[in-house]
Amino acid sequence: MPTKVAFVTPGSYPIPSSKSSSVERVVEKFVPLLAPYVEPRIYGRSSRYLSKISRVNDIVCERFPAADKALYARKVGMAIKRFSPALIQVENRPKMIPVLKRMHPGKPCWLNLHSTTFIGPRYISPAKLKQSLRKADKIIVNSEFIRSEVARRAPEAAAKIRVVYPGVDTLRFVSQHSEEGARRREDMRRLKGLTGRKVVMFIGRLIPLKGVHHLLRIAPELSRRHPELLVVVVGSPFYGSHRTTAYARKLVRLGHRSSGNVRFVPYVPHSDVPDWFLVSDVAVVPSGGREAFGLVNVEAMASGVPVVATEAGGMKEIIVPGETGFLVRPERIEEELLERLDLLLRDKPLRDWMGMNSRALVERKFTWLHTARRWLEVFHEDVFHPLSIDSPWQEDV
Incomplete structure (x- = not known):
């Protein structure tokens, strides 16, 4: 029988959810691909729209109220006892590692970090972080950038860190350079009123970290050089909400300086994101230095779109400057x-050549099948049996 593995997702959203952040999306996409090599089960927060237990892409998902974090951890821990897995993996919440280790003594417990948010002092003290990382049997991270951040904060944990890159669904994110993608691109551009425009796309939360203000500050000069330009900003400050903030209102004021060349599109569900990238000519990801990976980079690249991003965080590991897009230095971000x-x-x-290179790179390195394959390699490093060379999707990844 396959080895049982529990995936604990104590984040802000249930699985599946049209509002979910990248953490929940990563789990939803790659965990089902681990079967039949392991028997995974997902534990997450409840929702009034979802039953307590259901199947997500044929994987059992159990949900619990998460308003009280301590109670949530205990209930998940008790449910895991009933499942009796050989391994527990906690997604992005190091504080849960000691709790689950106490409830399941002697059982391997891994931590999968998706960002630096929950290893920072605003969330966890340095002492508690070191305790959590010490108790984790393995630490998975989504970029070399996060690996270096964890090793810097807890050098004693460095030997336990493994990098597993997230991916993208290349069936949903169709390349604009394919026959199907080119046809759909023209249809969607006509539908969205973009025919004849040069579209520069930003998709993401409207928070300072994402850096969209830099793009809007250069929009007046860029539109002077390219009158047919349209900068499209897709997103809101919060997932699944059109609520605004002072920063978001500042962005709108910046956009007014380029009237007719900037369009704001409030939050859209992730199911709509492929069409927005498909109608783009260039994608911009001007995030700050703490951007661990940035799924929007590989989603744009899968759509055959070149990306101009900040040379920061994990984005240096995704974009090949001069081949799939460009990296700009944070200290000269607006000029470059x-x-x-x-x-x-x-x-x-040049755009077309870079866009085709981008799609090819995604197919070689950044699909969910690559993510699953790499995770299984890490899984089989220790006491678990090696992955069979007869894996039915081995050649595809």
Whole structure:
């Protein structure tokens, strides 16, 4: 029988959820691909729209109220006892590691970190963090950037860290350079009123970390050089909500400086994101230095779109400068962003070449099958049996 593995997702959203952040989306997408090599079970927070137990892509998902974090941890821990897995993996919440280790003495417990948020002092003290990392039997991270951050804060944990990159669904994110993608792109551009426009796309939360203000500050000069430009900003400050903030209102004011060349689109569910990237000419990801990976990078690349991103965080590990897009230095972000976007908007053959390179790189390295395969390699490093070479999807990843 396959080895049982419990995946604990104590984040802000249930699985599945149209509102979910990247943490929940990663679990929803790659965990089902682990069967039949392991028998996974997902534990997450409850929702009034979902039953306590159901199947997500044929994987059992148990849900519990999460308003009281301590009670949530105990209930999940008791449910895990009933499942009796050989391994427990906690997603992005190091504080839960000591709790589950106490409830399941002697059982391997892994921590999967998706960002630096929950290893920072606002969430956990340095002493508690070291305790949690010490008790974790293995630490999975989504980039070399996070690996270095964890090793810097807890050097004694460095030997336990493994990098497993997230991925993208290449069936949902169709390349605009394929026959199907080109046809759909024209249909969607017509439907969204984008025919004849050069579309620069930002998709993400409207928070300072994501850096969209840099893009809007250069929009007046960029639109002067390219009158047919349209900067499209898709997103809101909060997942699944159109609530605004002072920062979001500031962005709207910046957009007014380029009237007719900037369009704001409030939060859209993730199911709509492929169409927005498909209608783009260039994607911009001007995030700050704490961006661990940025799924929007590989989603844009899968759509055959070149990406101009900040040379920060884990994005340096995704984009190949001069081949799939460009990286701009944080200390000169607006100057270099303007230069790179100007170049790409002037040169359609370059955009197309980079877009095709982007799609090819995703297919080689950044699919959910790659994620599952790498996780299984980590899983089989220790006491577990090696993965059979007869894996039915081995050649596809």
